[in-house]
Amino acid sequence: MSLAITEEVSAHVGPDMRGVLLALAEAYQAQERRQDAVACLERLRQLEPGDVIVKLSLAELLMENSAGNRETDQQVVQLTEGVENDSPVHTALLLYKAKALHELNFLDAALEVLSDALKRKKDRTDELLHAVRYERALVYEGLGQNRRARTELEKLYAEAPGYEDVAARLERTSSPMGYRALGELLRRGPLLSCWDQASIRRSSNRIPSTKGPASMDSRSALFTAPVGR
Numbered sequence: 245m246s247l248a249i250t251e252e253v254s255a256h257v258g259p260d261m262r263g264v265l266l267a268l269a270e271a272y273q274a275q276e277r278r279q280d281a282v283a284c285l286e287r288l289r290q291l292e293p294g295d296v297i298v299k300l301s302l303a304e305l306l307m308e309n310s311a312g313n314r315e316t317d318q319q320v321v322q323l324t325e326g327v328e329n330d331s332p333v334h335t336a337l338l339l340y341k342a343k344a345l346h347e348l349n350f351l352d353a354a355l356e357v358l359s360d361a362l363k364r365k366k367d368r369t370d371e372l373l374h375a376v377r378y379e380r381a382l383v384y385e386g387l388g389q390n391r392r393a394r395t396e397l398e399k400l401y402a403e404a405p406g407y408e409d410v411a412a413r414l415e416r417t418s419s420p421m422g423y424r425a426l427g428e429l430l431r432r433g434p435l436l437s438c439w440d441q442a443s444i445r446r447s448s449n450r451i452p453s454t455k456g457p458a459s460m461d462s463r464s465a466l467f468t469a470p471v472g473r
Contacts, residue, residue, distance in 0.1 A: 320344035
C-alpha cells in the first residue's frame with residue numbers, strides 16, 4: 245500500500261506494525277491530533293531507529309507546527325543528523341533540515357544543505373524538486389542575494405507557474421522603484437528633449453536602478469550614480 249508521508253513523498257508500507265503505526269500517525273495528523281501522531285512515530289523510532297521514512301514523517305509533523313519554535317527546529321536538525329542524499333526520501337529529509345536551519349537563521353548552512361539536495365534529480369518527483377528550489381530561493385533572499393533568488397524563482401516559474409507565491413514574488417521584483425519613478429518623470433512634462441526621452445526608455449530596461457536622482461549626459465544617455473557625500 246502506498247502512503248503519503250509528505251506532500252512530495254509517498255512510501256510503500258505493509259500490513260505489519262510499522263505500516264499500521266505510520267498510517268495511524270498520518271490519520272492523527274489529518275485530524276490535528278498532533279501529540280497522538282508524535283507518540284506513534286516515537287514508538288516507531290524506538291523499534292527502528294534508522295528508518296528514514298519514520299524520520300521524514302516526524303520531521304514533517306514537527307515543522308508543520310514549529311511556528312519558529314527554536315527547540316523544535318533544533319530537534320529536526322538533530323533528527324536529520326548524518327543524512328546523505330541517497331534516495332528521494334533522504335532528499336525530502338534534507339529539505340526539512342534546511343527549513344529548520346533557515347528558521348534558526350543559519351542561512352549559509354541551509355543553503356549548503358539545499359544545494360546538496362539538488363545535486364541528484366533521478367527518481368525525485370517534480371514536486372520535491374520544486375519544494376527544494378523554492379526553499380533555496382527564500383534562503384537566497386534571506387542572504388540578500390536577490391539576483392540568485394530571482395533566478396531560482398524564474399526557473400521554478402518556467403516549470404510550475406502556479407507553484408506557491410512564485411508569480412507574485414516575481415511580479416514584486418520586476419518593476420524596480422527607480423524605473424517607475426523615471427517613467428513618472430517622463431509623463432509629467434517635456435523636461436528633456438524627445439531624443440533624450442527615447443534614449444532613457446531604451447536604456448531603462450537594462451540599467452540597474454540607483455538610489456537618488458540620476459545624472460545624465462544628454463548626448464550619450466548614460467546614467468551615473470551620484471557620488472556619496
